[in-house]
Every structure is written in structure tokens, then in C-alpha cells.
Amino acid sequence: MSSAPLKTQLNKLMNYMFAMEFLGDYFKTLQMLENDGCPGFIAEITPLFGKQVEGFLSELSKLLCEPLVDFEKIDAYLRRLW
Known part of the structure; x- marks a missing residue:
């Protein structure tokens, strides 16, 4: 099963949460740390x-x-x- 639909759904949810200000700069920083080799x-x-x-x-x-x-x-x- 492809993970593409799940990734799309996750991206939509995150965009909504950023728009509603549930997520902000701190979360973006966490994402960068995760992307830098800490899955x-x-x-x-x-x-x-x-x-x-x-x-x-x-x-x-x-x-x-x-x-x-x-x-x-x-x-x-x-x-x-x-």
C-alpha cells in the first residue's frame, strides 16, 4: 500500500493546524531537527x-x-x- 495518500492527508492537516495557529515556529524547528537525521x-x-x-x-x-x-x-x- 502506498503511503502517498497518508502523506497528503498529513500535509493537509498540518497546513490547517498552521493556519489555525495550533502549530507555529517551535514546531517548524522540531521538524528541521527531525529532518536533519533524527527520524x-x-x-x-x-x-x-x-x-x-x-x-x-x-x-x-x-x-x-x-x-x-x-x-x-x-x-x-x-x-x-x-
Whole structure:
């Protein structure tokens, strides 16, 4: 079975995601790293990023539930996500 239809479908999906700004410059950088001889790099790094984001969101949730919100700590977490 040819992979051409799947590649076409993937390209359409990625173009849509770029147009909707779900993907951006960071993803393009990851693509370049993968293209430079690290096949599967994006597939390996994406779950790691997801786990890291999950931890950040958990910490943000705790910080926002404090009686006195420390916005400097929140800003630090948000900058790490950016």
C-alpha cells in the first residue's frame, strides 16, 4: 500500500493546524531537527512535552487556589510554557 495518500492527508492537516495557529515556529524547528537525521524525533519529544505541561498546569492550579496569589510565580510558570 502506498503511503502517498497518508502523506497528503498529513500535509493537509498540518497546513490547517498552521493556519489555525495550533502549530507555529517551535514546531517548524522540531521538524528541521527531525529532518536533519533524527527520524521520529517529534514522536519521541511530544509525550515528554505533554507530561511537562501537565505538571505545569497542576502547579498553576495549586498556585491559583492559594488565599494570596503569587503572580510572579504564575508568570514564571507561564513563561516556561511559552
